Amino acid sequence: MINCRMMVPGSENRRRIWIYLCSPVERMNPFDTVDHADHSGFGNTGPLRERRAYDPIVQAMSGLMAVTGFAGQPPVRTGAAIADTATPMIAVIGILSALMRRQSTGRGDWVDVSMLDALSFLMPEVIEYYQGGAIDPPLANRHPGGAPFNCFHATDGYVYVATVTDIDWNNLLRAMDREDLIDDPRYAHLPDRHDHVDEVEAVVENWIKGRPRDGVVDVLQSHQVACGPVLSMDEALASEQLRARDMLIPLETPEGKAVPGIMGLGIPIRFADDPVQFDVPAPQLGQHNHDVYGALLGVDDAEIARLKDAGVI
Template sequence: MSEAKGPLEGKTVLDLTTALAGPYATLLLAGLGARVIKIENPSRGGDSSRNNSPYVTADGLSMLRTSADDMSVSMMVRGRNKESITLNLKHPRSRDVFLDLAREADIIVENYSAGVTARLGIDYAAVREVNPALVYTSISGFGAQGVEGDGKAMDTIIQALSGVMMTAGEPGDAPVRFGLPVGDLVAPLFAVIGTLSAVIHANATGEGQHVDVSMLGSLTSLVACEPFDALESVGIPLRTGAVVPRLAPFGTFRAVDGWFAICAPTDAFAGGLLRALGREDLVADERYATRDARVRNADELHGRIQEWAARKPLSEVLAALSGNGVPAAPVRDTAEAVRDELVLSRKEVVPLIHPQFGFVDGLYGSGLPVTFSRSRTDLSRPAPALGEQTDDVLAEMLGYDDATIGGLRGEGVL
């Protein structure tokens, strides 16, 4: 039996992205088997992530770069399985080189601010002229049409505008910024869904298209999955802190030595919870016997849980809940979570490898959390140095000879 290949094997992606949202999208495509050629600006040191502290050095992690071989952890995560070429897209001759690459590619992904690719002459309209079957995906803050004063959309700005900051915390609290950059991470997921859908269409029809994904729209669409306005109109507060009264018993609670989460909104789960608390007598109590009753008495029910747990070690709390069939789990810190044997065995989290220095103890990155029965996924190839594959790509993919490549480099195109 032949070795399994990635489902996108044979597809070539030109990666015009920087920072996080775009590079995460192309990372997923690379993990699915596509050849991803990252195009970086030689005059600015390439992708901005290359200059994000901390760095992996010969001596381990460092807040400062100590040698040319050092690489930022950000690039080690986002650059895996990619090739890097340098191309100064502001140089007049670079457009011809880019369009030569586009003729041979299947997908382009870019996350410039709206209007930038048009000014550079490399937007979808330009690419479609040379490759009508190509899928061109744009990830931007507000959409390809842009908005007045449209600048570089940062994750915190998108979190603020989407309303997501007002879904966490207690009523009256200051806005809560999610520590995970959800605005930067949700948009690339939709971008990959859109890209793959467009690839299926192109394979069937020979017709490419422009896939336009906005960070604001992506995150706001998730906020809209919960009818917060409607809930508030019937007296259910938007912000409920550690618990969710309308699903009671539901939330996070504290034991003597740690936190745990409970999700027990059904009658069966709620009954199990009361048994775990040693209150079999309350299972049929009119205050807790039905879901609507538990919602009306959520504060009292959640108070009982907290009072019970506050005097017990976490292991005893979880054993009692599990023994009574209640969905519950400890609240882990991030270091413990990424070392979970299950997610490591499924390669949903993987060790990060520096191309020269190897693995640094304790350094992990995101894997590709999809397992196929036949296809292969992989994110094991270390991130490339800036421009590491420039000559090879231009020679192998475009047939440029050494003199042509040298001339372009001498002119500052590469």
């Protein structure tokens, strides 16, 4: 069995409910057959353990917002809720590790994952800071590992172009019919291109700005240059690639009826032998109360009804 909870340590009212409902399981076997997983903003230890947190709060306090956006502009958060997404993924890794440990030792464990820890773990800037003692200002759409490595404006949209190696750069020059720059010592190697990044990007920008987005992508792809169109959400969801990978699937109601005109996201994992798919629709609110509180935790029907009447469940 795995018990998972997401709450602020010290949220005593909710914690009392948790202890009341789960203490029968914990009394039976605190760790012998049960794995526990806590997912919170700042974890179960440390001076911030009782603080409330939301994704943007953790982005701000992790330093992520300080390296996101444009230099000289106010900090911005990422468009995606990266802390809300990455933290449960890391929690799953911890839970699976605890399950493996339980298989080999017979003992469960307590997995404690915080949103702040998760974002700190994902930031290479932490290592860069301790290597060099400083962090570069926000690079916007640029990247320290390549040049040119940026988003460029076409006639009807934007194209992201990424070159890392000297071969990438030479391929890009050939795609733009600028072979005259291949032997230019100012741009010969990546450190040189970083030193002259504004000039390098101007060459690319001048070539792209008079061309349609998809035409630019076709030419660059034909020359083995890593690039991609900046898609609207409508365009992204119409992607043949997503559909080919079953990443867009029809939704069903809890009664098993199709929801017309609405698609859901599939599972981004593929196995060679066994298909991975959702085999049951999303449950209704409270649909599994009796299964969890009754069968698993031993709460009788009368007590479940009392908890429901009191608004606890």
